[in-house]
Amino acid sequence: MMKFRFRRQGADPQREKLKQELFAFHKTVEHGFPNQPSALAFDPELRIMALGTRSGAVKIYGAPGVEFTGLHRDTATVTQMHFLPGQGRLLTLLDDSSLHLWEIVHHNGCAHLEEALSFQPPSRLGFDGVSAPSSLSRVTVVLLVAAGNTAALGTEGGSIFFLDVTMLTLLEGQTLSPDEVLRSVPDDYRCGKALGPVESLQGHPRDPAKILIGYSRGLLVIWNRAAQCVDHVFLGNQQLESLCWGRDGSTIVSSHSDGSYAVWSLDTSSSLTPQPTMATTPYGPFPCKAINKILWRNCESGSHFIIFSGGMPRASYGDRHCVSVLRAETLVTLDFTSRIIDFFTVHSTRPEDSFDDPQALAVLLEEELVVLDLQAPGWPAVPAPYLAPLHSSAITCSAHVANVPAKLWARIVSAGEQQSPQPASGASNWPITGGRNLAQEPSQRGLLLTGHEDGTVRFWDASGVALRPLYKLSTAGLFQTECEHADSLAQAAEDDWPPFRKVGCFDPYSDDPRLGVQKVALCKYTAQMVVAGTAGQVLVLELSDVPAEKAVSVASMDLLQDREGFTWKGHERLSPRTGPLPWPAGFQPRVLVQCLPPAAVTAVTLQAEWSLVAFGTSHGFGLFDYQRKAPVLARCTLHPNDSLAMEGPLSRVKSLKKSLRQSFRRIRKSRVSGKKRVANANSKLQEANAQLAEQACPHDVETTPVQRRIEPRSADDSLSGVVRCLCFADTFLRDAAHHGPTMWAGTNSGSVFAYALEVPAATSGGEKRPERAVEAVLGKEVQLMHRAPVVAIAVLDGRGRPLPEPYEASRDLAQAPDMQGGHAVLIASEEQFKVFTLPKVSAKTKFKLTAHEGCRVRKVALATFASVACEDYAETCLACLTNLGDVHVFSVPGLRPQVHYSCIRKEDISGIASCVFTRHGQGFYLISPSEFERFSLSARNITEPLCSLDIAWPRDGSQASQRLQESPKLSQANGTPSIMLAPQSHDGSPNPAHCKGADTPEPPEATLSPMSIDSATSADTTLDTTGDVTVEDVKDFLGSSEESERNLRNLAEDEARAHAILIK
Amino acid sequence: MNRSFHKSQTLRFYDCSAVEVKSKFGAEFRRFSLDRHKPGKFEDFYQLVVHTHHLSNTEVTIGYADVYGDLLPINNDDNFCKAVSSANPLLRVFIQKREEADHYSFGAGTLSRKKKVLVTLRDEGLRRRAHLDIGLPHDFRPVSSIIDVDILPETHRRVRLYRHGCEKPLGFYIRDGTSVRVTPHGLEKVPGIFISRMVPGGLAESTGLLAVNDEVLEVNGIEVAGKTLDQVTDMMIANSHNLIVTVKPTNQRNNIVRSSRTSGSSGQSTDSAASYHSLPAPHVLQNFHPDEMESDEEADIVIEGALGPPHIPKTQAAPPGSLSRANGTSLAHRLHRDLALHGSGREGNGSIHRLLSSLKPDPRQSLVLPQGGVEEHGPAITL
Helix, strand or coil: CCCCCCCCCCCCHHHHHHHHHHEEEEEEEEEECCCCEEEEEEECCCCEEEEEECCCEEEEECCCCCEEEEECCCCCCEEEEEEECCCCEEEEEECCCCEEEEEEEEECCEEEEEEEEEECCCCCCCCCCCCCCCCCCCEEEEEEECCCCEEEEEECCCCEEEEECCCCEECCCCCECHHHHHCCCCHHHHCCCCCCCEEEEEECCCCCCEEEEEECCCEEEEEECCCCEEEEEEECCCCEEEEEECCCCCEEEEEECCCCEEEEECCCCCCEECCCCEEECCCCCCCECCEEEEEEEECCCCCEEEEEEECCEHHHHCCCEEEEEEECCEEEEEEECCCEEEEEEECCCCCCCCCCCCCEEEEEECCCEEEEECCCCCCCEECCCCCCCCCCCCEEEEEEECCCCHHHHHHHHHHHHHHCCCCCCHHHHCCCCCCEECCCCCCCCCEEEEEECCCEEEEEECCCCCCEEEEEEECHHHECCCCHHHHHHHHHHCCCCCCEEECCCCCCCCCCHHHCEEEEEEECCCCEEEEEECCCEEEEEEEECCCEEECCEEEEEECCCCCCCCCCCCCCCCCECCCCEEECCEEEEEEEEEEECCCCCCEEEEECCCCEEEEECCCEEEEEECCCCEEEEEEECCCCCCCHHHHCHHHHHHHHHHHHHHHHHHHHHHCCCCCHHHHHHHHHHHHHHHHHHHHHCCHHHHHCCCEEEECCCCCCCCCCCCEEEEEEEEECCCCCCCCEEEEEEEECCCEEEEEEEECCCCCCCCCCCCCCCCEEEEEEEEECCCCCCEEEEEEECCCCCECCCCCCCCCCCCCCCCCCCCCEEEEEECCEEEEEECCCCCEEEEEEHHHHHCCCEEEEEEEEEECCCCCCCEEEEEEEEECCCEEEEEECCCCCEEEEEECCCCCCHHHHHCCEECCCCEEEEEEECCEEEEEEEECCCCCCCCEECCCCCCCCHHHHHHCCCCCCCCECCCCCECCCCCCCHHHCCCCCCCCCHHHCCCCCCCCCCHHHHHHHCHHHCCCCCCCCCCCCEEEECCCCHHHHHHHHHHHHHHHHHHHHHHHC | CCHHHHCHHHHHCCCCCEEEEEEEECCEEEEEEEECCCCCCHHHHHHHHHHHCCCCCCCEEEEEECCCCCEEEECCHHHHHHHHHHCCCEEEEEEEECCCCCHHHCCHHHHHCCCCHHHHHHHHCCCCCCCCCCCCHHHCCCCEEEECCCCCCCCCEEEEEECCCCCCCCCEEEEEEEEEEEECCEEEEEEEEEEEEECCCCHHHHHCCCCCCCEEEEECCEECCCCCHHHHHHHHHHCCCEEEEEEECCCHHHCCCCCCCCCCCCCCCCCCHHHHHHCCCCCCCCCCCHHHCCCHHHHHHCCCCCCCCCHHHHHHHCCCCHHHHHHCCHHHHHHHHHHHHHHCCHHHHHHHHHHHHHHCCCCCHHHCCCHHHHHHHCHHHHC
C-alpha cells in the first residue's frame, strides 16, 4: 500500500509569516578559547588584541563584549598579524605567504571585521631583476613602517621587499637584497657566506626611516630607507632569533639560538659595532635552548624589564614552556602547561613618554591566554573576562539553566569570588579595553554548566557575548584517588632554580577517569544540584554560603536487582573518603549514591520539590529519596541476552582514552624544540601522528567495500538496557480524574517505564515533606514498536505546553499548568516523535523523522519561541538536532515540521554530541575542544556581539572598488560553513527587542494557542499513519483488571480512532 | 504463435457462457462443461467429478492448471469459482487420490521451485509429507508483494516486505555505487545505492523480488537520490516493519509487462489474444487485499529470469500441447503475452503512454524515463 507523500504545497501564508517571526537561524558568537591559535597582535592605540589560528580565523578582542571574527577564505595558518596602529586595520600573513588586509568597518553603528584586500606574492620572482635568486615566496617577517603605509617583508632568501599597504602592491625598485647589505660588511665577516634568511625586522622607535634588520647568521644592520644606505652594522656571530629596540633607540637586544641574549649599544661614532656591550646566557652554563623572542622595556622607576620566552637548560627543563620575566634582581620563570605562541606587553607608546612602563604582559599559549599585571607587586595573573579555557579539563557534558533567579546568581558569584580571591576589581585591571560594547545588558541570566573529565563542574555566565567563569565545583575531594600525592611530592622536590611559577589553568590530565562528570542537573529555585559521574556516582549537592566540615552520607544501589549471570568487567567504583571533610562555601555534598555495577551514569534528573533524584546507567535506573536518604526504587533494564552490557562498554572507551593520554604524554616529552623552524617540524610530526591515528581505524574499513546491513532492531541488541532519559511529572497516570507524581524512564531499546509515585504531601507552608517513605508503583510500560532509543520524554499539559519545572508554578514564576486533564506525553526516540494521550496511552500525533529524512535524532529540547512582531506571542516547540547536524523545529503537540537549518557538519560527531539547547531557542555546541559556538533558532532571542570602535584613518575612494567580497560571518571560524538563511535584518541597529524576549515567561492565555493552529491543519502531520502497523505494546499495571482488559481490547480501535480524528 | 488460436472449437464457443472442462485422473480423461457465470458450489463440483470418474469410494484432491501452468487446488467455493472464471477457454482439472496427493505441490511454491507440475504430481507426491490442507487464503501470511505496478515505469519494481511477527531477518545489505541515468543531456553517471548482498534464508532472498546489484530508488515512497548510505540505511531500518523498496532490478528481463491493468492473480489468461475481451474487473494492486496475497500472487507476477534468450525459439517451436503448457516455462508465457501486446497493437501501447502521462505530475522526475526508454526495456526488443 503505497502512500504518496507530497510536500505540502500551498502552505498557509499566515502560518508562514508567523514562522518567520518566530524562527531564524544564526550562528552568533564563539565562546571560549580559539582552537590552535598561531599568531597574536596588539594595537596599543586602540587597545585591541588580535588572535589568528591555524584554521585561518582572525579574532579581535577589546573590552568584554567587544569581539570581531573573520575567516580567511583559505584554510591556512595565520603566521603573523600586525595592526596598523589606530586604524582598526590588520595585516595578516598566512603560511601560504599571502598577505591579507582586514579592517573594522561600521555598518549602522555596529562594527564588523571584513577582509579588504589580499596579496599573493607571485610564485616565480624576479620582478626586480636585480636579485634573481631572491624570492618573495617565503616571507619570514613583516614590519609596518611609515605609520603603517608601507610594509617591509623579510624573506627566507635574505631580501627585503616593500609593499604599499593601502593598495597591497609591491613597491618595485625599493627591494633590498642581501648583496647590497654585504657591501658594507667587512670582508673578514663576510667569508663568502650568505647572510641567511631575514630573522627580524624592527622599526626605529623614533626615526621611521630607520629599520633594524637581523639576519639569521647574526648580522644586524640599521638600514636607512630615506637615504637608501646602511647606517650601522653590528657583527653578531650567534644565530639570531629575535631583536628588540630600546625605547630611546640607543640600545638593541638580540636573542640567540644558544639561549643567550646580547645587548648592543648604538655607538654613533662608528658605523660598525663588532661586539655587544653585554652577552649572557641566563640559564647557563649548560647548553640551553633558543630564546625565541625577547622584549626590553624600561621603567620610570629605574631598571628595565627583560621578558623572553625559552632559553631553558636543554637537558633538565628542555620540555618546559617558559617565559622569563627579569627586572633587576627579580627573575620569575613562568611555567606554562602548553606551548607559547607569542606574547606582548601593554605599555605606553606615546612618543612624548620616554619610558615604556609596561602595565601588563599577555602571553598567548596554545591552550589559553595568560595576562600578568606587571605593576602590582608579585606580578599576579589577571583573570580574563573572555577567552576562557573551557577545556582546562576536557568537557564531558554540559547543561544550560535559563532565567536564573537573581538570588541564586548572587550566591554563585559570591561563592566563586571566595574561591579565587582575586582583587574584586579584576575586570578593571584588564588591560585590553578597546571598543565599546553596545549590546544591552542581558535581561535574563543564563548559566552554562560544563562537566569535566577531572570531576569538576564549571559555572559560566552565558548571559552575554563573553562567557565568563563564575564558579568551579570540584567533586574529586570526596573520593580517594591514587595520583594526587605523587604530584605534590614532585612539586616539592623541585629545585628553586630556575624560580618556576605555575601559571594558567590548562591541565588536561585527569587524575582518575572515573571522576569524569557525565550528567548535571540544577534546580534553580532550591539551589540543589545533582552531579553524576563515570563510576556510577550520583552526588546531590546544595549551595551553602559558609564553609562547613561535614561527613557525606553514602548509599549504594544495586541496579542489577540480583540478575544472575552478569559479571561487571569494567572499572571499580570510587571509594569515598570517610569522616568529616572540609567544604568551602559553594555547593556542598549532601548525599552520595553509588550505582552497582559502577557503570557511567547515562541519565539523571532532580525533583527538588519531592526531594527525589532519579538516575540511570546501562543496567537500569534507580530512584532515591535524598531527604530521607533512602532508596525508593531500583529497576534493571537489561535484556537477558545482553552480555555486552556487562563488559563495561565504557571501559573500552576509557582504555582508548587512556592510550590517547599516554601518547600525548609521549609527544609532550618528545618536544625538544624551541626553534621556530624546528617547531614547524614538530607540528608536522604532530600532524603526522594525528594522521596516523586517523588512518589506524578506518583502514580495514577501506579494504572491504562499505556496506550496511538492513535489519530492524531486535530486543536483544547490545546495550539495549541503557537508560537514556528520565523525567518527573505531576500528571495523570492512574486515571483521568487524579493526577499525581510520576517518574518516566526511557531506554535504548525503545522501552518506556512510567511509575506512579506516592510522595507524602508537604504540610501547608512547610518546605519539607513529612518523613514518610516514598513509594513507587509501576504504572505503564510502553514498548515502542520500532525499538529506537528513547531520547527524551516530556509531559504536556492540557494546553499542549510542557509542565513547568518544580517550584516554578508554586512560586508564580510560570503559569500553572492546566491540570484539567487531557495531559499527553511526548516521547522522542531516535527515529520518531510521538505524543500519547494520558492516562490511557494511545498515540495521538507522531512524526517519523528517520523514515522521512533518513536522519536520526540526537538531541531534543522543548523551547519557547517568542515572536519578533508581537511582544507577547510565543510558542512552545520541539527543537531537535539530528545526526546529520541539522536542526529541526516541530510544533507541539501537533508535531508538524516548522523549519530546519543545517547547523553542524555531520562529520563533527563531538560537536553534535555536545549540543545543548536553551529554553528560549538558543543552543551551544563545541566547535573545538575549547570553543562553544552559540546559535539561535529564535528570531527574537539572539545573543551576538554588538560593538563599536573609534577608528580614524583616511580612506581613499580607489579602495572601494577593489574591496573584496564582504562577508564577515559567512563562515565560522573553524571552517564550518554556516548558512544564514534569514535576512540579517537585526545586524544593523541594536534592536531593543533582542534578548528581550527571554524574560517573557509564557504567553498569556488570550493569544492564539498553538494547539488550535495545529489541529487546524493536522491532516498532513499524520500523512503516513495508514499502513503503519506499529501499535505500541502498552502494559497497564495500575488500572483495574477489567479496565486494562478493556484497554487491550480497545487498542486497535483506539489507534484507528486516533487516525480517524487526525486525518479528518 | 498461440495455440489457442488453433483451437477453433473453443473459439467458436467462446461467447457462450459454458466452460469446457477436461478432467484427468491418472490416464483417464473426462470432459464436461460448467456455466461460467454460475459455476455452483464446490461441493457439487466435487460430487460431479467423483461421479464422472467413478471414484465414489475414494477421497480425492482436485487441482487445475492455471494460465501459467501452475497446479492450483480446488477445494472450496472461492478457488473453484476462480478456476472456472479464469478458464480460458478450457479448464484442465487434475484428480489425485488424497493419499497420493502432495499438498505442497500446489501454489506458488511450484513455480519458485521451478518444478514441472506433472512431474511433481507423479514423482514427488509420495515422498512428501502430506499434513497440510490448503485452507482458506487467510490462513496465510503475506511475506512480500510487488505493488504499484500500474504507476511505475516498467523498469522499476516496488517491493513490499512484510515483517510483522516473522522471525526471519530482512537479510540484505546495501552499498554505494554509481548508476547511469538517462537525462535530457544524455547519459549521466550519478551516485546510487545498490543492494550488495543477500543473506541466505533471509526474507529478501526468499521473496526472490530483490537481487544483488538492484539499484534502490525509493524507500517507502521517499527518493534516496542525494542521500548517503547511512541515511538510506536509517530510513530502511526505520521502516523495517513495513518496508517498501522501489528498485531498478539489475536483471531487466523479468519486468512485469503491463498488458493490462489486472492483478497478478490467476484470474486472467494472457496467453490468448482473446483475453482482451474477457477482462475481469480492473483490479488495482495498490489496494492490497490479503486474500489475494496468497500462493499465486508473487508467483504470478515475478517471472524468474533463469532462462536466457537462446531458449526462446525453442520454446516457441515446441509443439503446443497441454504438457508443454503445464511445464510452462515462464518465459514462453511472457512471450505469448508480449506478442499479444505488440501484435494486437494499440491498447497495450496506449496503456503505457497513459501510464507515462499519469506519471508526469509525479515529482519523482528521475523515475520518469523517456517513452522510448520504457519500450526499449520491454522484452519485445530482445526478440
